[in-house]
Amino acid sequence: MKRLIALLGTLTALLVLTSPLGATTIPTQRMFTPEEALTQLKAGNDRFATGHAIHPNQDRQRRLFTTTKGQHPFATVIACSDSRVPVEILFDQGVGDLFVIKVAGNVLDVDEIASVEYGVDHLETPLMLVLGHTHCGAVTAVVQDAPLHGSIPQLVDNIVPAVTKTKHDHPELTGNELVTAAVINNVWQGITDLLMHSPATRARVQAGTLQVQGAVYDIDTGKVEWLGPHPGQEAIMAAAGPADMDHDAEATGHDEAATHGEQEEHQALTHETAMVDEEQASGDMEEAYTQEVEAQATPQPAEKGGASGLWFIFFLLVIILAAVYMKSKTKS
Ligand SMILES: [Zn+2]
Numbered sequence: 001m002k003r004l005i006a007l008l009g010t011l012t013a014l015l016v017l018t019s020p021l022g023a024t025t026i027p028t029q030r031m032f033t034p035e036e037a038l039t040q041l042k043a044g045n046d047r048f049a050t051g052h053a054i055h056p057n058q059d060r061q062r063r064l065f066t067t068t069k070g071q072h073p074f075a076t077v078i079a080c081s082d083s084r085v086p087v088e089i090l091f092d093q094g095v096g097d098l099f100v101i102k103v104a105g106n107v108l109d110v111d112e113i114a115s116v117e118y119g120v121d122h123l124e125t126p127l128m129l130v131l132g133h134t135h136c137g138a139v140t141a142v143v144q145d146a147p148l149h150g151s152i153p154q155l156v157d158n159i160v161p162a163v164t165k166t167k168h169d170h171p172e173l174t175g176n177e178l179v180t181a182a183v184i185n186n187v188w189q190g191i192t193d194l195l196m197h198s199p200a201t202r203a204r205v206q207a208g209t210l211q212v213q214g215a216v217y218d219i220d221t222g223k224v225e226w227l228g229p230h231p232g233q234e235a236i237m238a239a240a241g242p243a244d245m246d247h248d249a250e251a252t253g254h255d256e257a258a259t260h261g262e263q264e265e266h267q268a269l270t271h272e273t274a275m276v277d278e279e280q281a282s283g284d285m286e287e288a289y290t291q292e293v294e295a296q297a298t299p300q301p302a303e304k305g306g307a308s309g310l311w312f313i314f315f316l317l318v319i320i321l322a323a324v325y326m327k328s329k330t331k332s
Contacts, residue, residue: 031072032126032127034210036126037211041091041093045090048089048092054092057096058094071099073096073097075129076098077100077131078130078131079101079133079217080102081104082133082136084135084219087131091224106187107156107193108193109193110197117200117201128194128201128210129213130215132190135176135219138155141156143166159189162185163182163185163186166181187215188230190214191214192230192236194212195212205233206237213229215227
């Protein structure tokens with residue numbers, strides 16, 4: 001009798017464990033620390049530069065996951081628009097891994113800083129990388145003082161201080177050596193502009209939840225030269241003032257500061273609306289995803305027949321057990 005009960009218990013457990021719905025798992029994505037994010041980028045670039053790229057996170061499953069669960073990139077990267085600097089490819093990353101801003105000369109002006117803030121503050125990437133590159137046309141144009149047309153002068157005015165400093169500090173440099181040195185100084189300039197004008201970025205750096213680093217990509221070797229954080233980061237942060245005091249200080253200033261304050265308020269409101277929309281969209285998508293996962297988990301007709309067959313055997317065993325029990329009762 002006891003053996004029969006044990007057998008039925010085992011059968012029930014097996015049926016539950018082998019049920020297709022019990023096997024359904026939804027992948028999760030955990031947040032990296034700044035150090036882990038940097039290690040991930042370094043490993044990816046090593047794979048790319050040595051011809052061992054694995055092209056991760058580029059399949060249907062990844063698109064489905066990032067569509068329904070939202071994006072959780074582990075690094076924000078600003079790089080030059082140059083077609084020879086394909087960020088996801090050179091770091092061997094995939095869909096939803098990197099929040100990338102591309103702009104000629106990888107400058108950090110108002111729109112770029114706002115985009116970086118979306119990455120580091122809203123999406124909370126633990127790493128922010130300013131990536132310059134060798135043979136940069138935008139930096140070269142400033143170094144050579146080339147004639148510029150259209151809106152380009154307003155773009156490269158962010159690069160001018162870096163080139164002026166390079167020429168002043170290294171009058172011996174010429175040609176490509178001068179451009180390469182200016183590219184590095186332009187990376188430092190970008191980090192300075194970001195830290196000076198972004199209280200949100202400073203607050204996260206101060207809290208230790210974000211690292212802002214510089215790097216230069218060699219378009220010939222495919223290798224990234226890692227520069228680390230800005231050597232004068234502490235001094236820049238001190239000069240910019242406390243992160244949480246920044247807004248008040250600007251609001252008490254001249255007209256331009258007041259306009260800036262209004263802009264920030266508008267941005268905050270827009271930001272909030274965007275977040276609500278995103279949550280709503282995310283909810284709809286999640287429902288669609290759950291349906292799709294359930295559809296995938298739904299057994300094929302043949303399997304379904306097999307599963308109900310097992311349940312039939314289970315009920316048959318229960319009836320046999322009951323009959324045996326009744327018989328033993330009547331005997332005694
Ligand atoms: Zn460039």
